[in-house]
Amino acid sequence: MFILEKPYVSNLLKETLNKIELPVLGNKVAHEVFEDRSISLNTEREFVEAYNQDNTQPVYSNSENAIDWIDNNLTSGDLSQKIRSFKDKSAFRDMVRDMYPEFFYRTVKFEDLDSVKPEELPIPCVIKPSVGFFSLGVHMVESIEGWHQAVDEIKNEVEQIKTMYPAKVLELDNFIIEQCIEGEEFAVDAYFDKEGNPVIINILGHLFASSDDVSDRCYITSTEIINKHHDEFLNLLQEIGKRARLKNFPIHIELRTDGRGNLGVIEVNPMRFAGWCVTDLAHFAYGINPYEYFMGGLKPDWDKISGCCDGKVYAMVIGEIDSTVDRSKIKSVDYEGFKANFSKPLELREIDYREHPVFAFIFAEVDAENMAELQKMLHADFTQYLNME
Incomplete structure (x- = not known):
């Protein structure tokens, strides 16, 4: 359905x-x-x-x-x-508390943010809506001064964010403060079959421009990433599925790994794979149709897929619009100029920039030896593709 x-x-x-x-x-x-x-x-x-x-x-x-x-x-x-x-991050933290007994998290009402004493927090930390989406309202805090700055920015963002998504998607009454989870970040599209067994559809590596970057600008997948992390991520999913009694249920889970077998869950997004239909990257990369696989209870043959895609990296890049830009004054977007950044673009999706702070999503294939093409995108100023009034 x-x-x-x-x-x-x-x-x-x-x-x-x-x-x-x-x-x-x-x-x-x-x-x-x-x-x-x-x-x-x-x-x-x-x-x-x-x-x-x-x-x-x-x-x-x-x-x-x-x-x-x-x-x-x-x-x-x-x-x-x-x-x-899952959607309520505080409820999820409560569910897995014994898996991460040393992990600090605290829920605070929006109106009480000013009363929080940052010297009592495990800085660096992250503050975000307890129920959130798409990195909206998410702030990395790396100092006491940074805490006060983050609170001021959240206050300025709240009213604008409320106009963008329904209340059930982004609830701004409560925020959760969490200690930073160290390690390399990944996102996993998976589902639990009718027996409750997890099936991984794709694993995406999250690329960042800097240590305080919290944007979703670029994700990548490759058979190297799949082969390296599939089994340890599957074991984590089995534990989560058992606790939540999941069957016939799709999820998009974000996590970090320190490379030594220690996994930290950032959040779990229920009822879907990667948002904005970004899960389609699995189709472009590996010929996996996520929707058919979930509905049909199909499992990827990763051994067979690995033989076809070695040496390739598949990326999703978001054409973000900086919050300082007045989107009502954008006359047009140079989509061809944006697309020209990629040696092998697979699909360009034009987005209504009047309605969203995004003008495009693009899928692209790059050689594993040419990651500089994607690293450049992490630091690029995308306002150059916006034609303003």
């Missing part, structure tokens, strides 16, 4: 839903997406009835914007409870 929501529905997802005969909720987004396509959409009543016939069946949404609708309509099972146990 599929629920489509903003901010983005990819061509791969559209084509998949045209090909497979599974219920798709006929909400506003779905009708807009398929207005020129021959696909049968379910009314809300039909969709709920189909779910109630078997509330253990797999449900996928491309966006956490669907959480509110699920809470109000898919009430016969425990889907809402499972989503909340």
Whole structure:
């Protein structure tokens, strides 16, 4: 079963839903997406009835914007409870507390941020919304002065952020302060099958421009990354799935590893793989259709895939718009200029910059020996591609 929501529905997802005969909720987004396509959409009543016939069946949404609708309509099972146990970062920390007994975290109400004494915090630390998305409202704190600066910036950001996403996706009443998790950062697209066994669809390495960078500008995947980390990440997923009793459930998990077997979970995003349909990178890199694999209970043959993709790195780069830019004054975007940064672009997705602080997503293939192409993107000023009034 599929629920489509903003901010983005990819061509791969559209084509998949045209090909497979599974219920798709006929909400506003779905009708807009398929207005020129021959696909049968379910009314809300039909969709709920189909779910109630078997509330253990797999449900996928491309966006956490669907959480509110699920809470109000898919009430016969425990889907809402499972989503909340991950979406609320404080609830998730409580669930895995004994796995990380020394890990510091603290939940603070937005109006109480000024009363926090930074000298009592394990600096460096991270502060972020307890329920959040897309690095919005996330700040790295590396000093006492940095704490006060972060609080001031959060206050300025809150009102703007509220206009961008529904309350269920980004709740700004509570923030969580966490100690920094050291190590290399990764994001994993995975699902739990009908027996509760985890299946990894893709592993993405998160590239950063500096130690205080918290942006999502660039992720990469390669068979080298998969082969190196697959088994240890799978073991972690098995433990999380057992605690949350997950079956037929997709997740996007972000974590860090110190390379010595110590894994720290940053957060788990439920009900979906990588947001904005970025999970499609698995299709471009390895021929894996994430939606078909989840719905069909399919498992990637990583040994076979490794023989086809050695020496290649597949990247996703976000064309971010700096918060200082007045997006209402952007006349156009030089998409070809942005695309020209990549020796082998695979797909360029133009995004409505009037609605989002992003003008594009791009997938690209690079030789593993040519990582400088991607490192350059980490430090690039993307305002050069914005034509202003």
